[in-house]
Amino acid sequence: MEAAVDAFADKGYHATSTRDIAARANMSPAGVYVHFASKQDLLFQLCQRGHVLALEVVATARESADTPRAQLVAIVSAFARWHARQFSTARIVQYEFSHLTPEHRTEVLALRKQIDAVVSDVLHAGVASGDFDVPDVAVTTLALQSLTIDVARWYDPTIRRTPEAIGAAYGDLALRLVRA
Amino acid sequence: MEAAVDAFADKGYHATSTRDIAARANMSPAGVYVHFASKQDLLFQLCQRGHVLALEVVATARESADTPRAQLVAIVSAFARWHARQFSTARIVQYEFSHLTPEHRTEVLALRKQIDAVVSDVLHAGVASGDFDVPDVAVTTLALQSLTIDVARWYDPTIRRTPEAIGAAYGDLALRLVRA
């Protein structure tokens, strides 16, 4: 699974051959099929696991704080940090997701909606309490996720900025977006 | 070229076969090779053209306004609008870019840096004039681009929100990010 994560994140699902994956895992091509039914099955399992992890990160971050303001900072900085630290997994979650078969995609979509709901809920709470000034919660939810998701696209472990610094900076950007 | 744009944006570079492209253009597979040396050459030409267009959009938007504040709104809303309206081209620019060969990538990278510089320049001007409150121009440049780039990932022409509405909303979000 680690070999497949690296390969898919590096080259993309369709550009990765089953022989690539097997070679990275020091196996023969046939050895992979002892553990996974197909290349698509492998993507599905990785994608599902990745989404579960992402949901955990977001949910745990919200529970770590009380006020909408603190919750927003916790969620955005933790999610941005995760997209940097685990950028290979995150790339599969965000960009290889579209190569799942329709049935698999529907299944994983339920997890995506849960992640979305966590962010959206905190925004609504902040607007209700008067802490946030947000004209359109849906747009701002999308914008906050765009910020963090895009980290997986540009992050590269060789850059000087650490995942922690990215998380901190993005927490501040989130507060600006809601004028808190 | 239109057939290839649609195919690449829809399924991704590696998942698209030359037969797919030919079929969309109502041609035989061999007919494509009268106009393009290879599938990679086709991607390169599309990617290059797309980047030139993107740079034009950003540069024209800046020239349409005088103050850093107005320039920032013009740039971000025009760029977001473009990523929605031309989402097929934008997907190639942002997501299929990585499948260029190293030499082609280096060439297109120069255009990307120019786009980056336009945004960065406006931020610096705004900070210097006191209109913007931005602790880290590099991070904010990245964040502004993440916002607009990600539009190409989630935009779908069947949704109710129009490219114009998205542009307007994102112009406002940009002002929030710089506390203007």
Place this chain on the structure above:
DNA sequence: ATCGAAACTAAGCAAGCGCTTAGCACCGGA
């Protein structure tokens, strides 16, 4: 009417693809 270039197709080649089959090595439990 004739020519040459440009645009196209039918057919197919070599290589790589996802995946299967047949068989071997290993190992904990009876």
Place this chain on the structure above:
DNA sequence: TCCGGTGCTAAGCGCTTGCTTAGTTTCGAT
């Protein structure tokens, strides 16, 4: 000591891939 299940490999099957070749059609210029 033997067994059955598990994890693996070597070999290869059928198919698709990017691209080429040889030949045909189209058409503006002369």
